Amino acid sequence: xxxxxxxxxxxxxxxxxxxxxxxxxxxxxxxxxxxxxxxxxxxxxxxxxxxxxxxxxxxxxxxxxxxxxxxxxxxxxxxxxxxxxxxxxxxxxxxxxxxxxxxxxxxxxxxxxxxxxxxxxxxxxxxxxxxxxxxxxxxxxxxxxxxxxxxxxxxxxxxxxxxxxxxxxxxxxxxxxxxxxxxxxxxxxxxxxxxxxxxxxxxxxxxxxxxxxxxxxxxxxxxxxxxxxxxxxxxxxxxxxxxxxxxxxxxxxxxxxxxxxxxxxxxxxxxxxxxxxxxxxxxxxxxxxxxxxxxxxxxxx
Amino acid sequence: xxxxxxxxxxxxxxxxxxxxxxxxxxxxxxxxxxxxxxxxxxxxxxxxxxxxxxxxxxxxxxxxxxxxxxxxxxxxxxxxxxxxxxxxxxxxxxxxxxxxxxxxxxxxxxxxxxxxxxxxxxxxxxxxxxxxxxxxxxxxxxxxxxxxxxxxxxxxxxxxxxxxxxxxxxxxxxxxxxxxxxxxxxxxxxxxxxxxxxxxxxxxxxxxxxxxxxxxxxxxxxxxxxxxxxxxxxxxxxxxxxxxxxxxxxxxxxxxx
Numbered sequence: 001x002x003x004x005x006x007x008x009x010x011x012x013x014x015x016x017x018x019x020x021x022x023x024x025x026x027x028x029x030x031x032x033x034x035x036x037x038x039x040x041x042x043x044x045x046x047x048x049x050x051x052x053x054x055x056x057x058x059x060x061x062x063x064x065x066x067x068x069x070x071x072x073x074x075x076x077x078x079x080x081x082x083x084x085x086x087x088x089x090x091x092x093x094x095x096x097x098x099x100x101x102x103x104x105x106x107x108x109x110x111x112x113x114x115x116x117x118x119x120x121x122x123x124x125x126x127x128x129x130x131x132x133x134x135x136x137x138x139x140x141x142x143x144x145x146x147x148x149x150x151x152x153x154x155x156x157x158x159x160x161x162x163x164x165x166x167x168x169x170x171x172x173x174x175x176x177x178x179x180x181x182x183x184x185x186x187x188x189x190x191x192x193x194x195x196x197x198x199x200x201x202x203x204x205x206x207x208x209x210x211x212x213x214x215x216x217x218x219x220x221x222x223x224x225x226x227x228x229x230x231x232x233x234x235x236x237x238x239x240x241x242x243x244x245x246x247x248x249x250x251x252x253x254x255x256x257x258x259x260x261x262x263x264x265x266x267x268x269x270x271x272x273x274x275x276x277x278x279x280x281x282x283x284x285x286x287x288x289x290x291x292x293x294x295x296x297x298x299x300x301x
Numbered sequence: 302x303x304x305x306x307x308x309x310x311x312x313x314x315x316x317x318x319x320x321x322x323x324x325x326x327x328x329x330x331x332x333x334x335x336x337x338x339x340x341x342x343x344x345x346x347x348x349x350x351x352x353x354x355x356x357x358x359x360x361x362x363x364x365x366x367x368x369x370x371x372x373x374x375x376x377x378x379x380x381x382x383x384x385x386x387x388x389x390x391x392x393x394x395x396x397x398x399x400x401x402x403x404x405x406x407x408x409x410x411x412x413x414x415x416x417x418x419x420x421x422x423x424x425x426x427x428x429x430x431x432x433x434x435x436x437x438x439x440x441x442x443x444x445x446x447x448x449x450x451x452x453x454x455x456x457x458x459x460x461x462x463x464x465x466x467x468x469x470x471x472x473x474x475x476x477x478x479x480x481x482x483x484x485x486x487x488x489x490x491x492x493x494x495x496x497x498x499x500x501x502x503x504x505x506x507x508x509x510x511x512x513x514x515x516x517x518x519x520x521x522x523x524x525x526x527x528x529x530x531x532x533x534x535x536x537x538x539x540x541x542x543x544x545x546x547x548x549x550x551x552x553x554x555x556x557x558x
Contacts, residue, residue: 022529044529044531053531056536056541057522058531058532058534059524059533061354061522063351063353065353066353066354066524068524068530068532070531073531216350266529268344270306270525271306
């Protein structure tokens with residue numbers, strides 16, 4: 001049975017990975033079998049400078065989901081390389097490093113430092129970052145998306161994955177822009193802008209005022225977006241948004257994703273990625289499917 | 302650690318007082334590993350997602366079995382209270398940093414707990430009993446309904462002092478009215494505390510005033526409980542720290558309440 005999938009020149013042994021920010025810097029747990037069998041690990045987004053993150057409250061539980069505003073707490077690229085990368089490499093699982101710059105110069109600085117490292121499979125650009133001179137994110141501007149992807153592609157040999165925000169009018173347009181810039185893949189979706197209010201205090205439940213919604217609550221919308229992007233771009237898609245079970249993951253694969261990421265589901269069931277992987281294998285056995293490619297983008301109309 | 306998520310069988314789930322429930326589950330591996338102050342993260346709605354998050358509980362006792370102690374406050378604990386003997390329980394654990402043992406010169410160990418904050422103190426007294434320490438528990442609760450499990454502490458040789466807001470048990474007032482019983486000797490006295498933030502703030506102020514050191518077990522709403530999501534961070538003197546992974550136990554003077 002072949003579950004391997006390819007992004008750029010890199011082959012991953014299976015299509016199951018984790019969404020950035022849901023698999024932290026928690027080295028104490030790297031020995032868990034839940035970690036070892038992943039197709040890839042995507043650690044929490046790394047920025048150029050260290051970030052302490054947002055003041056609490058950072059999370060709020062919602063029906064079948066959660067709002068978060070963590071603020072990309074991370075040790076910065078130098079701290080990441082010194083303190084986090086060695087333990088991540090030791091897991092033996094291919095690493096997709098998620099990065100975010102608050103400017104093109106910062107993205108460049110991060111990429112240059114990563115270029116000097118081995119043991120990295122690919123780089124994911126978190127495009128939910130400020131777009132200079134605009135009041136929107138790079139992920140909300142096709143021109144800025146193309147430009148940033150193109151620039152990063154010119155600076156590195158690593159495959160480049162563009163992580164897209166769902167907070168746009170037409171996500172396929174942004175995916176197209178990333179493809180135009182030379183992206184090797186797109187990953188979608190990031191969280192949906194959201195909030196919750198404490199009616200007693202009439203204040204936001206979130207320290208940062210607003211946050212991003214994730215979890216099964218967003219799954220049907222994320223699935224729709226993956227399907228829409230798959231219809232318009234040729235590069236592989238890493239699909240995510242509320243995946244908790246193999247059935248959920250198969251929907252994304254059928255809709256057109258080549259890989260799928262378990263995100264918030266990890267918080268509820270740390271075994272979810274393994275359950276998903278084993279469930280996909282069972283599905284393939286049951287339906288006498290020998291290659292995962294027979295499932296990917298097999299949506300019928 | 303190679304496995305952190307397990308399914309265990311419930312041996313008992315009983316209401317002990319108007320407020321408290323105790324749930325006992327058969328987890329010999331967890332019972333061997335868990336240390337005072339550590340916690341477990343339980344999926345209360347195993348078939349569904351309501352509530353979505355797991356719920357964290359301090360381990361109350363871990364001998365042959367693991368016991369947790371809880372108060373029904375919302376949907377998660379309500380579902381937990383409906384579980385029956387023989388049902389299974391989806392548990393992550395043991396999690397978090399445990400209490401440190403008292404420094405060498407310690408003679409008097411003061412445990413200061415408010416309400417459900419009593420939970421990690423029994424397992425602590427299980428570990429500290431029959432040693433050289435004088436063990437003292439200062440417990441504060443709203444009313445006498447909150448003062449249930451004291452016999453188990455007494456069996457461990459703990460001197461128990463109680464304060465209730467309405468005076469229906471022990472002394473009337475907040476737990477701070479009991480601070481007189483503490484020997485104010487920085488080299489001999491060590492404090493462990495767990496309870497609502499206003500109480501821990503009072504304990505912190507008292508300890509600071511008399512140069513007493515100690516440890517505090519904190520509580521926060523958690524998603525992963527594995528140090529991944531960074532959702533349960535609190536402010537400490539050395540920046541934001543996760544309650545689940547850097548804590549739940551912190552130095553009493555470390556946390557900014």
